[in-house]
Amino acid sequence: MATWLLPGDKVTAGTMNCDGCLTVRAEHSGQQTVIADIVRLVEMAQASGPHMPYPTPTPLT
Structure with a gap:
């Protein structure tokens, strides 16, 4: 199920970007x-x- 995220929202491993650019920072x-x-x-x-x-x-027995 697709979920719209905003700048600053957290993503997890396996997140798919279907449109545009995605910049992530690994915290762990x-x-x-x-x-x-x-x-x-x-x-x-x-x-x-x-x-x-x-x-x-x-x-x-």
């Missing part, structure tokens, strides 16, 4: 991006393991 890159934050959170979660021990299976 590399380790400061949202995706980098998500990757860090996933890595921390994988390194910490489960917070509760798995229940011991009980044999069916």
